[in-house]
Amino acid sequence: MTITLSIFIPFLAAIFIPFIYKRIQNRHIGWFVIIVPIALFIFLASFIPSIANGSTYMHTIRWIDSAGIHFATYLDGLSLIFALLITGVGSLVILYSIYYLSERESLGRFYVYLLLFMGAMLGVVLSDNLMMLYVFWELTSISSFLLIAFWYHRKKSRYGAQKSMLITVSGGIAMLAGFIMLQSLTGSFSVREIVATIGQYTDEPLFLWAMLLVLLGAFTKSAQFPFHIWLPDAMEAPTPVSAYLHSATMVKAGIYLVARFTPIFGGEAVWFYTVSGVGLFTLLVGSFNAVKQTDLKALLAYSTVSQLGLVMSLFGLGSVALQHGYSPDSVIYTQATFAALFHLINHSTFKGALFMVVGIVDHELGTRDIRRLGGLMAFMPITFTIALIGSFSMAGLPPFNGFLSKEMFFEALVNARNLEVFSTGTVGTLFLVVAWIASVFTFVYSMIIVFQTFFGEFHPERVEKPSSEASFGMLVAPSVLAIFVVGIFFFPNVVGNYLLRPAMTAIYPSFAGAEGLVPHIKAWHGFNPALWMTIGVIILGTILYKLIKYWRGVYTIAPLRWNLDTAFNAGLTWLEGGSHFITRMYMKGYLKDYLVYIFTFFIVAVGGSILWTGSYSFDFTDNSPIAINEFLIVLAMAGAALAMIFAKSRMTAIILNGVLGYSIALLFVVFRAPDLALTQTVVETVTTALFLLCFYFLPEWKKERSARKTKIMNGIIALSAGTIVTVLALAVQGNKMFESISVYFEDAYLLAGGKNIVNTILGDFRAFDTMLEVVVLFIAGIGVFTLIKLKTGKEDKDIEDQ
Amino acid sequence: MRINDVILRTVARIVVFIILTFGVELFLSGHNNPGGGFIGGLVLSSAFVLLYLVNDIETVRKGIPFDFKKIAAFGVLLAVGTGFGSVLFGEHFLTQAFGHFHLPIFGITELSTVVLFEAGVALTVVGVVVTIILTISEDV
Amino acid sequence: METLITVLVGLLVTVAVYLLLSRNLIRVILGTAVLSHAAHLLLMTMGNGLKKGSAPLLGENANSYVDALPQALILTAIVISFAVTAFLLVLAYRTYKKTGTDDLHALRGFNDE
Incomplete structure (x- = not known):
């Protein structure tokens, strides 16, 4: 338990740093930070005798049972060495940085990143669950990115940060794929369990792939050839960071991974040749x-x-x-x-x-x-x-x-x-x-x-x-x-x-x-x-x-000057150009085009599958009768809707929209939904008021100047979408496949103590929906407020490099 | 938006109170009859909006010195908070409880935690709707 | 009744999609409003049949009640669509103030190189 806690302590400390930094704006903030690694070092060092006697410590917080993902920490000799290095060198580096960094630097930010890294790195070496290990692994990449780009106004810092991030994170993703393969082989994400059972799976084809992918993660992180190119560029970071991340700890994460996985893959010839060959060549x-x-x-x-x-x-x-x-x-x-x-x-x-x-x-x-x-x-x-x-x-x-x-x-x-x-x-x-x-x-x-x-x-x-x-x-x-x-x-x-x-x-x-x-x-x-x-x-x-x-x-000599960096940069430029080209092919910048994509997909996918499966059988026998007044309401709505398309002025359009809204309220009355009718009436009133309020400021409605062809095209899309919705809805109504669940709610008085079923559903049975809805409403309100109140008065110029 | 119409103002003052009462009634009756947090909140907010329409914004602001954004935020907190309340009692998130109590004046009354939740909803609705209308009309 | 409403829903969807595809920002917003009307009605028809029973208030002591679940869902949807409409309206309003146009073609962010 305490070991699990030791992963979190740096993260917790990182949260408090900004508050401390507000009060202490000088180098002495480092003295607060240094307490964390020193305390952790002493704490971890106290495990040395018992670990040396052969004991190990395991602690699991169960999390997602169905996926086998748990918050499991494991402390044995191997993790202990790394954990001591992380906290020990960490203490020294922070001590050094107190004197190294100028007080004009944003020290608060620096120490937040550093603590973030420390926690993530401890997480990597203390995790037993592979998913947990992966998350912490990527967190180290991210904190390394932030630290390399600490002087982000320098172009080289940004370049180095981006490069290290790209290489280590892609390696990390490869490693994740390897982990998932291991899980699908052995059925477990726990390193302990995989070590115990891997023997019977070594002949599976996935085994080799898992090994190579995990190695890819290790090699990118530990700057092995040909992925070593990020490390020299990472030297743009402040020197304490280079000393800590890029020599003592983070780059050793890959080594840790190899050591940790030696019991799993170690007996294979491929492992031997790859690890030792790549290592020697590097x-x-x-x-x-x-x-x-x-x-x-x-x-x-x-x-x-x-x-x-x-x-x-x-x-x-x-x-x-x-x-x-x-x-x-x-x-x-x-x-x-x-x-x-x-x-x-x-x-x-x-x-x-x-x-x-x-x-x-x-x-x-x-x-x-x-x-x-x-x-x-x-x-x-x-x-x-x-x-x-x-x-x-x-x-x-x-x-x-x-x-x-x-x-x-x-x-x-x-x-x-x-x-x-x-x-x-x-x-x-x-x-x-x-x-x-x-x-x-x-x-x-x-x-x-x-x-x-x-x-x-x-x-x-x-x-x-x-x-x-x-x-x-x-x-x-x-x-x-x-x-x-x-x-x-x-x-x-x-x-x-x-x-x-x-x-x-x-x-x-x-x-x-x-x-x-x-x-x-x-x-x-x-x-x-x-x-x-x-x-x-x-x-x-x-x-x-x-x-x-x-x-x-x-x-x-020419061959020795061939540069992997040039290849990397060229590859990056090519990728950027390529994705820009592809994106520009469909991202046209017109809202209409995007909507056309969406509706066309809807028409093709849904309409196509209706036709394909032939599931358009209707059954009208269960229909309830139509009274004349209801028919009139529907007719009015249809008329209002159609008129909306041809409305000459925006005022007409708003009024027609209001007609639609109030008619729906009437329909709700017919359908015996008093709550809905009330709500719809009030909402419609407020919405119309809003429309009018906004239109007061908006320009007069101009005539659509679209070409006739576009209009016909739009009409076809609209008509097909409408038809498909109708057909789909009719097909669903005609073929009830499941028993309705609504009967359950009719026990509302017993279950929730309310007689208004709709309200008990909202407040009790499905309160989660309502809660989130309230949150959405609140966000929209804040959004409206922000949009209007916070005008960007000053044109901010981005801080660009020197 | 100043409308200097004495009759309108006087009528509005009465109407606003009727609407307010109606809103509260809707909110309270929601458990057993049509109504509830949403409708109650919406009706209440329409009363406020009417006040703002008829009177000067500054006048109303003196009379109702609330920041409606804060009301909305408080409502959200209340709604989410009642969810956590049930967690404290070892129940699932958002579990509501109810019971019947004998109160001196009201007789046997049903009390339910859902009222708190609904109050959160209503406050949010009032806060948000009034905020939206106010911010737009202020930005003339 | 169900079939009639469903046809109406189809019509509303057609109108909404047509409005959404137009160039005028306000028409697009009206389109979303109509679309949510259509969705509400569609949800209604998906219940246990329309008008089959009394209003879902247990105080009525009726033999059967209409389906309450779609009503609850619609209630949620109404409020959300109100929030979205309000937000979109203000967005349009701000856009017009900032750029001086409500034509979506004129609002296009970048030019072809």
Whole structure:
């Protein structure tokens, strides 16, 4: 229950932010916001001991039983890691943002979005029901959209926001389709239940499709090739957002999804090849592109892409272990997954720190262009230290946590070469080579961050502001992360035993408690292949870094410049043009045309089906007799209606409409409906008064200038519509298919204590109708009032971009 | 819309009261006889509209110092609120209750929660109709 | 009686559709008003037969009552159609004030490129 509540707390807090912001219009509002993630972090951290002992927490609020959709939360080791990252990094990022954002920004809006995101992200990792997961998943996309477009007056921000939204939301919809397929296979939306029963469905054709669609969702969200193009553009967001959403949490939602679904799809060869292949290729593309960036944030964006690829590929490699179930031999492959989880935590720490460092540089110097920076070490010793720790950890150097996970990554690849299950001899070697090359590039760009920014000569004329060390408050958050980077290196097994062990059990339920599932992490394990590979990376990386100006030319080679962004933009333009073209074909802008569509469809569909089914049998025997006065009323109505068409002045038309209305009131009397007769009389009076009131201001009725052909066409449509209504009504009257339900209401006095049946229906039996009707009436009244009172006096100019 | 006709005004004053009484009567009798929230509300509002037609808008506004938009809003709240009232008693939304009570002057009287609901409906109708007519005629 | 009313409904629908298809905004609004009249009458005929029994007031102590359900539905519909008509009228009025025309062809929002 409390876990369910923890999803809602950020949302609830978000509601209150605008009210607090009204009173506190300065940066101190952040101190109110930060309470939320810190409290949640402490609360979630209190679960660590019990989760480490193997317990899990499940809570279900039943919702839509017929569809199997419930509000179900589930906390196990895997969700706990992510939940702690979300709240932990969240706290640090908010702390950082208090000092980073200027007080002139609309801070209230910023924190509302941030809390919205936090709640949604917690929802993603804590949901057990797939539908719930999907909704929260899309909510993260939406809040990310809002945060990227935080400076919405900038064209690039809007572009980046739109791009990320389009890509991640379309992926999300694919994922939804996958979820629905899974549900139709297994009959459940609960991840727990699907894991338990999926074994018997793996041969179904839908299974493969469900897998691919779910993967599409994961790949778009986690910026895997070729969907990685949104992440660099998302860097238009304020830096705290980039640090939080686009490196530490949201982009890891896709990773979470892959991890969560490993027990479901993990044993399949397709899963193995797709996840590890796409992951490795992303790793290579990301690291290769990162080297050429000159904007520090763009560099970090590509490095995030490549690191996400690394984690993704590790999950792919680790899934092999599920192929044959538990055996002492297959346990070794689970180490890849272990490394993935470990690197996931490490990446959040060092990449978060690096983003904050770049934010500091940008904040203090007004630029983050590598070509303009240099020699900052002298002014910013603390920032430099943090940057050094972060970069060296990313490069995989000791004594930082990145070294440990990178070693495990290489080891997993070396193991994968020996795989027999998928006969991946050559593929395994290819994987190894690709990963190694990518690591060399990773090393190079990590060095670029440190050396080109902080070493060399400082050119004051190239930067916007005089440089100085950042304020203390800004340094706290990255320092904490840097301490973790070093701390985890020296005490990796604390993380391993308390956080990773339960997560491994969650991913490999069949391996629970197996020997070797949670290896002992050691910094030194002799001169094994992995270490040799690292040494090779360092040597070749250093050489490449030193010689960078000689080989930078490769980035200008034509095939490497082919750009996915261009393709994306071209596709978007083409789509817009195409839909504009199609829409213009039928959206003509004339009310008449739209009505013609509607009536033609009515005539064709209803008239056609009457003819088709031949259901025009009439039965007039049950008719009640017609008295002469009734006949006269009907005749008067018919005359009034026909005269209306030919009315020469609008006054005549209104009076004729009044005749119609009052005659209907008379008919209601005849039909023994006193309530209706009363209401109709009063309403007709008021309506006529309204018509007259409005006509006082409207121009005189002009003669219809339509062509004769149009008039005939209109007449035909009108006549056919009228005929079809009559035929349909007669057919219905002649063929009663069901017993009338009206007899029920004749017990009104017993059931509702009223003798006026009509009124008991309105107030009691069908009170819902009446209530909503009152609401509609009210809305119409407000609409009338607004239309008249709120005149747009000033012509608002849209705020357009610079 | 100023009509300076003494006879009309005097007659209207009487007629308005008759209409008002009739409206209330319709509203109250709705449960067992023709009438009810809608008709009651409509008749009441036509009385108000007549007042506005005969007198100056400003004069009437002094006499009836209500904001009819608020009356409409209150009516909607009342109608929806009675629905939630039944939820508080563990019944379904909008369940109405009724009972017979012995009251000192009226004798055995039936009291029903539906009256509250109908009152909401009537207030909304009055509020909306008068608001519509007033806003249009003010916008000359 | 039912057949007569149904034919009348058909006629009203014809008139309403014809008015709706015209270019004048006021005629369109009148068209919606006529259409709702038609709908009310149509609902009436869909009940358990017209004029078969006394008014649906249990105080009448009659043997049979006419169908009360369509009456309740129509009552709702009358009020809603009143609201819609009022709204449309004001919309037309505002449109005329703002644009100076009530011709729907002249009100077309965009030009052909």
